[in-house]
Amino acid sequence: xGKLHIETQINGExxxxxxxxxxxxxxxLRDGVGLLGTKEGCTTGDCGACSVMLDGRLVPSCLVxxxxxxxxxxxxxxxVATGDQLHPIQQKFLEHAALQCGIxxxxxxxxxxxxxxxxxxPTETEARYFLAxxxxxxxxxxxxxxxVLDAAAEMRGEAG
Amino acid sequence: xxxxxxxxxxxxxxxxxxxxxxxxxxxADLLNxxxxxxxxxxxxxxxxxxxxxxDIYNDARFQPLRTDSEVHFMGQVAGGQ
Amino acid sequence: xxxRKFKYVGTRPIRPDGVEKVTGRANYGADIMLPxxxxxAIARSEHAHARIVRIDTSAAEAMDGVRAVLTGADFPDIPxxxxxxxxxxxxxxxxxxxxxxRDRVLYHGHALAAVAATxxxxxxxACRRIEVEYEVLPAVMDLDTALSPDATILHPEAHVRDGQPxxxxxxxxxxxxxxxxxxxxxxxxxEREFKTPMVHQGYIEPHGCTVRFNEDGKYTIWCSTQGxxxxxMFAAMVLGLDPNLIKCVPTxxxxxxxxxxxxxxxxxxxxxxxxxxxxxxxxxxREEVFRASGPTSGGQVRVKIGAKRDGTFVAGDCExxxxxxxxxxxxxxxxxxxxxxxxxxxxxxxxxxxxxxxxPKVAAYRAPGAPISNFAVESCIDELSRELEIDPIxxxxxxxxxxxxxxxxxxxxxxxxxxxTLEQARAHPHYSAPLGENQGRGIACGFWFNAGLQSSxxxxxxxxxxxxxxxxxxxxxxxxxxxxxxxxxxxxxPVERVRPMVGDTESVGYTDLTGGSRVTFATGMAVIExxxxxxxxxxxxxxxxxxxxxxxxxxxxxxxxxxxxxxxxDPMPLHVVAPQLRTTGGPVVASAQVSPPAAGPGFATHICDxxxxxxxGRSQVVRYTTVQDAGKAVHPSYVEGQMQGGAAQGIxxxxxxxxxxxxxxxxxxxxxxxxxxxVASDLPMIxxxxxxxxxxxxxxxxxxxxxxxxxxxxATVANAMRSATGVRFEQLPMSPPRVLAATDETGS
Numbered sequence: 006x007g008k009l010h011i012e013t014q015i016n017g018e019x020x021x022x023x024x025x026x027x028x029x030x031x032x033x034l035r036d037g038v039g040l041l042g043t044k045e046g047c048t049t050g051d052c053g054a055c056s057v058m059l060d061g062r063l064v065p066s067c068l069v070x071x072x073x074x075x076x077x078x079x080x081x082x083x084x085v086a087t088g089d090q091l092h093p094i095q096q097k098f099l100e101h102a103a104l105q106c107g108i109x110x111x112x113x114x115x116x117x118x119x120x121x122x123x124x125x126x127p128t129e130t131e132a133r134y135f136l137a138x139x140x141x142x143x144x145x146x147x148x149x150x151x152x153v154l155d156a157a158a159e160m161r162g163e164a165g
Numbered sequence: 166x167x168x169x170x171x172x173x174x175x176x177x178x179x180x181x182x183x184x185x186x187x188x189x190x191x192x193a194d195l196l197n198x199x200x201x202x203x204x205x206x207x208x209x210x211x212x213x214x215x216x217x218x219x220d221i222y223n224d225a226r227f228q229p230l231r232t233d234s235e236v237h238f239m240g241q242v243a244g245g246q
Numbered sequence: 247x248x249x250r251k252f253k254y255v256g257t258r259p260i261r262p263d264g265v266e267k268v269t270g271r272a273n274y275g276a277d278i279m280l281p282x283x284x285x286x287a288i289a290r291s292e293h294a295h296a297r298i299v300r301i302d303t304s305a306a307e308a309m310d311g312v313r314a315v316l317t318g319a320d321f322p323d324i325p326x327x328x329x330x331x332x333x334x335x336x337x338x339x340x341x342x343x344x345x346x347x348r349d350r351v352l353y354h355g356h357a358l359a360a361v362a363a364t365x366x367x368x369x370x371x372a373c374r375r376i377e378v379e380y381e382v383l384p385a386v387m388d389l390d391t392a393l394s395p396d397a398t399i400l401h402p403e404a405h406v407r408d409g410q411p412x413x414x415x416x417x418x419x420x421x422x423x424x425x426x427x428x429x430x431x432x433x434x435x436x437e438r439e440f441k442t443p444m445v446h447q448g449y450i451e452p453h454g455c456t457v458r459f460n461e462d463g464k465y466t467i468w469c470s471t472q473g474x475x476x477x478x479m480f481a482a483m484v485l486g487l488d489p490n491l492i493k494c495v496p497t498x499x500x501x502x503x504x505x506x507x508x509x510x511x512x513x514x515x516x517x518x519x520x521x522x523x524x525x526x527x528x529x530x531x532r533e534e535v536f537r538a539s540g541p542t543s544g545g546q547v548r549v550k551i552g553a554k555r556d557g558t559f560v561a562g563d564c565e566x567x568x569x570x571x572x573x574x575x576x577x578x579x580x581x582x583x584x585x586x587x588x589x590x591x592x593x594x595x596x597x598x599x600x601x602x603x604x605x606p607k608v609a610a611y612r613a614p615g616a617p618i619s620n621f622a623v624e625s626c627i628d629e630l631s632r633e634l635e636i637d638p639i640x641x642x643x644x645x646x647x648x649x650x651x652x653x654x655x656x657x658x659x660x661x662x663x664x665x666x667t668l669e670q671a672r673a674h675p676h677y678s679a680p681l682g683e684n685q686g687r688g689i690a691c692g693f694w695f696n697a698g699l700q701s702s703x704x705x706x707x708x709x710x711x712x713x714x715x716x717x718x719x720x721x722x723x724x725x726x727x728x729x730x731x732x733x734x735x736x737x738x739x740p741v742e743r744v745r746p747m748v749g750d751t752e753s754v755g756y757t758d759l760t761g762g763s764r765v766t767f768a769t770g771m772a773v774i775e776x777x778x779x780x781x782x783x784x785x786x787x788x789x790x791x792x793x794x795x796x797x798x799x800x801x802x803x804x805x806x807x808x809x810x811x812x813x814x815x816d817p818m819p820l821h822v823v824a825p826q827l828r829t830t831g832g833p834v835v836a837s838a839q840v841s842p843p844a845a846g847p848g849f850a851t852h853i854c855d856x857x858x859x860x861x862x863g864r865s866q867v868v869r870y871t872t873v874q875d876a877g878k879a880v881h882p883s884y885v886e887g888q889m890q891g892g893a894a895q896g897i898x899x900x901x902x903x904x905x906x907x908x909x910x911x912x913x914x915x916x917x918x919x920x921x922x923x924x925v926a927s928d929l930p931m932i933x934x935x936x937x938x939x940x941x942x943x944x945x946x947x948x949x950x951x952x953x954x955x956x957x958x959x960x961a962t963v964a965n966a967m968r969s970a971t972g973v974r975f976e977q978l979p980m981s982p983p984r985v986l987a988a989t990d991e992t993g994s
Contacts, residue, residue: 027903031554041277042270044500046450047532051918054450054655082270095268099260102883105723107267108274108451108500130927137927140918142448142501143723144887145894170656171422173355174332212330216469218841220943223699237656240333240579 013074014108015119016084024071033071034081042082042111047142051140055084057081058111064117068092082111085118094156096116103145103152113139115151125161129154167195167230170237178206192217192225194239213238253803254734255946258883259741260744260956261727262417263498264831265938266271272498275454275470275531283456284313284519286528287369289359289376290538291351294385294604295398297412298349298378302668303361306372311364314521316373318358322486326404326635332416333395333579340573343605345484345513351380352400352911353606355537357757362518362526385604386413389546389567392601393394400572400602415574417829418582418601420654420937423593428561432552440622441977442960443904443917444544444569446536447611448895448923450617451500453539454529455512459519462870465926467494467512472502472720478751480509481516492516495750496720499760503895504610507759510539524772536916540609543568543576547585547622557636557643560764564589566598566619576600583655584957588664588691589627589645594654604911610761613694613953617896617960621978628968638689639842639851646691663875664691664849670935671851675890676871682729685857685868688965692957693849696941698842699763702755703772705733705780706835711824712743715776718757719767721748723767723891723952724884727865729773731880736777737784738804762766763950766880767941779836787823787830806898830843846941848949849975850874852893852958856966863986867897873896877941877949889955890932896959898924902979 013026015038034040034057043066046054050065057066058080059073078149079122085092097103104110113136120127120135127135132153137140142148153163166186171179179185189195192215193233200207215225216237222228223241230236249287267271303315347358350656359376363369384398391397393414402411417902424874429435453782455469474494482489499506518526527547530539545568552561566586582598631638634663653659671677671689681687704716715733719725737744757769788806792799798812807824808815827834855869872889876916879885902922906914915921940947960978970976973988 025367031955032366034653035276036279040270041279042450044274045276045529046452047918049532049917049919052532071563086269086435087955088880089553091268098268099749100886102258102261102724103268105884105887106451106499106501107272107450108498111268111270114268116779129931133926133929137925140925142449142450142503142895142923143891145890145924145932147890147932148883148887150926150931161760167910172419172656176421188707209331210992212335214844219660221657221658221695221698222843223697223842224841231382239655239657240583246608 009072011072011075013076014078016080026072029067029073030057030069030071030074031066034066035127040081040083044108044111051124053116054109054112056115056139058115063116082115085114092161097156097159100154101148101152103144103148109139109141113141113149117156121157121160125157126158166232167206167234167236170235175238179203189230191230192228197231203204214241248855249397253737255878255880256742256882258881259727259731261724262730262746263721263726272381274451274498278456278468278497279526280456280458280525282441283525283527284362284364284522285366286362286515286526287366287373287542288357288514288709289373291347291354291356291358293351293380294354294387295383296380297353298347298351298358299381300379302377303359305375305377308359309368309372309375311368312361313341313524314362314518316360316521318346318516321346324484324486328574334417337574341480341508342484343509343819344573350917353604355534355606357538360514360518362522372618387604387907387911388423388567389601389603392603393460394519400604403635412508412514413602414599415570415602416578418579418598420582420596420692421594421756422654425561425563425593425595428593429552433555434633435550435552436626436633437454437550438626438629439546439548439728440625440978441619442618443901443978444541444605445903445905446541446921447503447505449501450502450504452530452535453506453510453533455515456527457515457519458525459514459516459927461553463491465492465516465742467516468497469494469512470499470506471496472499472506472722472761474751475510475719476507477512477760481513484509484513485516492749493752496748499720502722503612504614505540507761508540508609532918533916536693536895536921537913538606539608540571540861542611543570543613545569545606546619547619549622549626553630553634555634557634557641557644559589559591559603561593562586564596564619564623567601568599568615568618569605569608570600570602571605572602573607574600575600576608578784581615581619584616584693585805587625587653587655588647588693590647590651596654611944612892612956616692616957617899618723620692620957621964624958625964625974628688628965629974642691643668660846660847660944661939662847663937664693665871666937666939667691667849667851667875670937671853671871671873674853674871674873674935676853676869676933677938682857684860684968685855685972686966686968687853688962689851689853690958690965691849692954692960693847694763694953694957695844695847695923696767697764697843699758699762699764700841701757701772702837702839703769703776704754704774704837705773706833707780707827708823709824709827711739711821712737712745713737713762715744715773716749716754717773718749718754719760719765719769722760723888724881728766728880730772732770732773733777735779736774738802747898753838763952767944767948768840768842770948771842771944772838775838775840779838780834781835783834784820784823785835786825787819788818788965791818791826842943843941846877846949848875848877848951848954850954850958852962854962854966856963856970858967858970858985860989862984863989865901865980865985868927869930871935872955873935873937873952874954875937875939875949876951876991877944878938878947879936880946880948885936886934886952888952889934892953892955893959894924894929896956900960900963900978900980902981904979
């Protein structure tokens, strides 16, 4: 059986790749397209380290088949910063020391951006429940949630 | 004279002594003196961590001892994190 | 030293490696891709205990895309030899057999063959096609079974007790005073028995490595590890190689907590790379991480404490039994050392047993052993405070160790901060806040050592006046930022002008692991010393420029000031000196190496409010405060991060985490869905209070902070549950079914 030829859009640019039918988007992003920022923590959709956006929806890329991205749009951590500027979410994560080992950080940043697109003014509880699908073992989530709420305020144009 | 304080488990190897005073400038000399005095103990403390006046050394062999140093032999201290 | 006014120490600059990490550019253990790379996978035991009769790899070898298949027969035989003593040590034969079974498998998931293939999927399928004939042996799956008189003995030659082969690998005893006598003097005695489950460190990044073998016999290992020099040595011992042939490059590490201070995949990948002549990448699946990497011990702890009516502790008796897993090496020693050591017990006995069972070989987990014995002892102290009707903080203050008190494991404490953390906890608004319905509050104390061990550092100054600091410690929690701060402080340049780098085994001097709460403490000492040597060199350069002696130059805050013969010179900042390094003697480079003792343990007091739903048994931590003595917080945000992260792990251990075993000795929950770690919605903000009682042997007073935070939470949460439900939980985790069963029973 030959490979499938998939044409899609990744981080705003056209992309194409060959893949087997059974390969996950996570695997192809990392081993095929060379975008290593999306991380593998579990391959069962339980940890959120592989979070990406598919047609504007937050998904665990380990549970999406690469072939499913044909004709659709994918956004990964590599597309969050624009040009030479960090996204406010990235900046706030740094300012609040919201990362220690950093392995969950790409997934969390993608998920946070999805949260704030849906709900620009979340309460602490709303933020915690939205991000419950992103495991972090290092921080205990305190500084992450502070960074998220501060980024939300900044993106709303309020003083941080 | 360095003063060694033995744990309850170690006392069996030193004829029941709770403490001993031994003239030694370095831990290596202390060990040699102990092993000479108690042949059954020979080599048994080579891998022990050594607390000298409260500070625990994992590699203590050539650590100097003061005239009134208090010495304990104990398990290595490391960790996870 | 505590009076020193710091300019950069204690500030919160953005970490130097931050941008790479928030953009996904940082490379972790699974991110090293080399041309021509093959993918490795491991075939694992289907039984908890069995002799391997025969392995047939022919079907695997015949598959398209398979380039090599290895079994234990392809690995050198490394003899079992315990190097160390009762309280700690290592057996490289055991590590070798753990990486690849030889004639016996000792836990479900034990590696018994490996495949290298052109894709991971092919390698994994090939592993499934390897046929193994087992002679199944009785599995020893818990401590009671291991200790029963007719138990199957896992290692009959290795462990003999009272003349009989035994599953008890070692026994440790600490004793003092007159125990029996002391208990008769006690007015109140509390005696309980506790059980804790096997739990995993839970790092989100699975183990991963890429290995290249060069035709000249040298290996390069890229791997996620807490210590590259450790990987180099362990791999050399396990494969019978000269360590000089092995270069280990540590990638960024996605969590370790002690679990990445040993090796699993690396020697296997090395042999596959040598056999195929191609680089080989191996990454564990999450399931493999749970089945086959080292968790920490499950345990049983019996505690008996006697006290006077006025609250003075008179006697403490503690019996600890820990699971080592398949090979000797549970943290029985450290569990014993820390069990009673926060308080004065004039009479005490601590007995600790390391017991082998058919479970994965345990590995270090953040303050190994201490949370387990602490859970039991602090729960008993809580019961004592209820019986004596003395406030739990008052009772602890009354008995808390301080400078001059002797620890049960021998030495006398120097300056420590337990008392200060208790006082700050008592004064904290959390402690006196009103509780709501179905809520309870608990407190507990704990500590961990900070290891010394060996570190080296190199600091150099560039012509533009910026600096570089090189150490060998993988950055697991923000340590690069702290190294940069220390160099900045000593030399007197802004933190942003210091670039810290983490070296491999060929680019930096030997350094012991990132772990043991030692990096800011011990490696920091090397960094400070190297920086001070740099300052001396800068003074010498200024002296040359001014034509005076070095004693005529003072260096402060990045500026050279003239004294004596040079008193009339204008102050000369570094950016004026630096371009002149060329003409005044060349580059400015200094190195330092240290091997300090473990000193100045860091104590903590935690407070937890918990709310229990009586219908479902589900509990929610509604407020949590940690108070910890950090000696001197170099970068307070990362100290707070350690306090919060350790507390979260402890909360998970207390409330939800446990390995669940089926009757065949197989883990039933090898994934994050059913191995339930805390998620963002489980926790509140975690309040942190940093106390600073300086560590007498560190130039800034730094104490290690990384491990102490996981020690008190198990008991803190259990004591809160006691307060909320009226039930003393003697078994962890306090998951909803257990809470319901216990509260239904008591009618609470």
